[in-house]
Amino acid sequence: xxxxxxxxxxxxxxxxxxxxxxxxxxxxxxxxxxxxxxxxxxxxxxxxxxxxxxxxxxxxxxxxxxxxxxxxxxxxxxxxxxxxxxxxxxxxxxxxxxxxxxxxxxxxxxxxxxxxxxxxxxxxxxxxxxxxxxxxxxxxxxxxxxxxxxxxxxxxxxxxxxxxxxxxxxxxxxxxxxxxxxxxxxxxxxxxxxxxxxxxxxxxxxxxxxxxxxxxxxxxxxxxxxx
Amino acid sequence: xxxxxxxxxxxxxxxxxxxxxxxxxxxxxxxxxxxxxxxxxxxxxxxxxxxxxxxxxxxxxxxxxxxxxxxxxxxxxxxxxxxxxxxxxxxxxxxxxxxxxxxxxxxxxxxxxxxxxxxxxxxxxxxxxxxxxxxxxxxxxxxxxxxxxxxxxxxxxxxxxxxxxxxxxxxxxxxxxxxxxxxxxxxxxxxxxxxxxxxxxxxxxxxxxxxxxxxxxxxxxxxxxxx
DNA sequence: AAGTAACCGTTACCTCAAGTAACACTTACC
DNA sequence: GGTAAGTGTTACTTGAGGTAACGGTTACTT
Numbered sequence: 001x002x003x004x005x006x007x008x009x010x011x012x013x014x015x016x017x018x019x020x021x022x023x024x025x026x027x028x029x030x031x032x033x034x035x036x037x038x039x040x041x042x043x044x045x046x047x048x049x050x051x052x053x054x055x056x057x058x059x060x061x062x063x064x065x066x067x068x069x070x071x072x073x074x075x076x077x078x079x080x081x082x083x084x085x086x087x088x089x090x091x092x093x094x095x096x097x098x099x100x101x102x103x104x105x106x107x108x109x110x111x112x113x114x115x116x117x118x119x120x121x122x123x124x125x126x127x128x129x130x131x132x133x134x135x136x137x138x139x140x141x142x143x144x145x146x147x148x149x150x151x152x153x154x155x156x157x158x159x160x161x162x163x164x165x166x167x168x169x170x171x172x173x174x175x176x177x178x179x180x181x182x183x184x185x186x187x188x189x190x191x192x193x194x195x196x197x198x199x200x201x202x203x204x205x206x207x208x209x210x211x212x213x214x215x216x217x218x219x220x221x222x223x224x225x226x227x
Numbered sequence: 228x229x230x231x232x233x234x235x236x237x238x239x240x241x242x243x244x245x246x247x248x249x250x251x252x253x254x255x256x257x258x259x260x261x262x263x264x265x266x267x268x269x270x271x272x273x274x275x276x277x278x279x280x281x282x283x284x285x286x287x288x289x290x291x292x293x294x295x296x297x298x299x300x301x302x303x304x305x306x307x308x309x310x311x312x313x314x315x316x317x318x319x320x321x322x323x324x325x326x327x328x329x330x331x332x333x334x335x336x337x338x339x340x341x342x343x344x345x346x347x348x349x350x351x352x353x354x355x356x357x358x359x360x361x362x363x364x365x366x367x368x369x370x371x372x373x374x375x376x377x378x379x380x381x382x383x384x385x386x387x388x389x390x391x392x393x394x395x396x397x398x399x400x401x402x403x404x405x406x407x408x409x410x411x412x413x414x415x416x417x418x419x420x421x422x423x424x425x426x427x428x429x430x431x432x433x434x435x436x437x438x439x440x441x442x443x444x445x446x447x448x449x450x451x452x453x454x
Numbered sequence: 455a456a457g458t459a460a461c462c463g464t465t466a467c468c469t470c471a472a473g474t475a476a477c478a479c480t481t482a483c484c
Numbered sequence: 485g486g487t488a489a490g491t492g493t494t495a496c497t498t499g500a501g502g503t504a505a506c507g508g509t510t511a512c513t514t
Binding site: 120131134137138141160161163164165167168169170171172173174175176178179180182185186191194195197198199200201202203204205206209 | 347358361364365368387388390391392394395396397398399400401402403405406407409412413418421422424425426427428429430431432433436
């Protein structure tokens with residue numbers, strides 16, 4: 001009895017969650033070993049950190065770039081979690097922009113090696129197609145583009161520029177952050193403020209040129225969150 | 228007679244220029260083979276393209292990253308040559324910004340594989356320290372920072388923001404250009420205009436907040452060229 | 455109870471690109 | 485004629501990514 005109704009064989013289902021969990025475990029191991037030994041770790045190091053030999057690792061990831069990709073996604077997730085509150089926060093626009101930028105900077109400041117691993121160590125050998133960072137940046141940029149587009153449409157403006165805008169903003173913050181991370185010649189708060197100023201002025205100019213006036217101190221209710 | 232005054236032995240000097248020329252030759256070969264076979268070429272491919280075997284290549288470059296670096300520098304040189312005129316051009320500020328951005332985009336549009344090789348294929352294996360792209364981006368950013376700083380000082384403004392500004396701008400244009408290059412969903416002119424708009428507004432806002440008013444159509448004599 | 459589908463894990467190997475050793479020949483300065 | 489630079493070759497070493505082949509465990513199926 002029980003289930004003679006059998007789905008395709010319960011032995012197959014038995015592990016469903018387990019595999020996911022195991023992958024996550026290896027991703028954690030990678031992050032740990034990167035934090036310890038710097039961004040130039042190999043598959044063997046990762047396996048060792050997880051207390052296991054290479055083939056086991058390869059049972060869960062087809063490939064180095066597969067692992068790297070997973071790490072990148074995890075990192076993006078962490079990043080998003082940190083930026084989410086800043087995105088949704090109450091307060092003036094100016095302050096919210098600063099908050100978002102600063103959230104980003106604080107994440108890379110706290111995990112410099114992970115950041116380098118994901119951003120620099122990418123491309124996992126051959127295939128330029130399967131770019132690891134690109135995926136993550138695109139995800140972030142897409143999120144941003146959606147938010148921007150919504151706001152533009154809310155003001156009855158052309159939303160065609162939302163995508164280039166989003167990618168421009170992402171690149172701007174990322175590159176400035178990268179520079180800052182390597183030689184820290186100013187405080188984080190300072191940089192956040194500089195970047196937020198640039199963004200704010202650009203945004204203000206854009207709206208102004210469409211005849212929309214906005215006060216930097218206006219709270220401007222969020223249209224929607226990260227979703 | 229002649230020169231019994233001997234410098235350290237003329238046999239050493241004899242090749243001085245030659246080595247430089249040879250390096251340049253290999254750099255050209257790399258660029259050629261990358262254009263032909265895509266950004267994922269190995270040392271053997273490069274050597275073959277130059278009609279020579281690997282060890283010869285290694286006589287002139289200590290290392291893969293050494294070659295990559297040289298290629299990056301050459302590419303940066305080309306880029307600078309193309310952006311130079313746009314930097315120095317007469318015309319309104321707005322137009323000049325557009326010109327500079329468009330010059331950049333046109334270069335990556337014409338050499339997509341070289342661009343990918345330099346930007347993505349970087350990091351030449353292990354050493355994250357010796358980052359290939361970073362060098363070039365820093366060079367460009369430094370040039371920009373100098374120009375910006377000079378202008379800011381000319382207006383008696385705090386020039387401390389010039390460096391972050393420069394890195395922000397570089398990242399912005401680079402990332403937007405990257406996105407555009409992969410999926411060309413808008414015309415180059417269109418993107419140039421969007422980016423120039425962002426930059427112009429940011430710049431305008433910065434000056435405005437310091438009480439300086441500037442007309443986008445003002446020619447604004449260049450303080451100095453690339454130098 | 456026997457079979458089997460999924461996992462656990464190992465050691466020892468293969469592969470391929472980066473980089474090197476060792477060797478031989480050429481040119482022009484000394 | 486000696487030698488310091490360069491020209492070039494084939495054949496090797498190295499190291500990291502990735503695989504083969506083996507054996508053990510668990511819990512579902514028959």
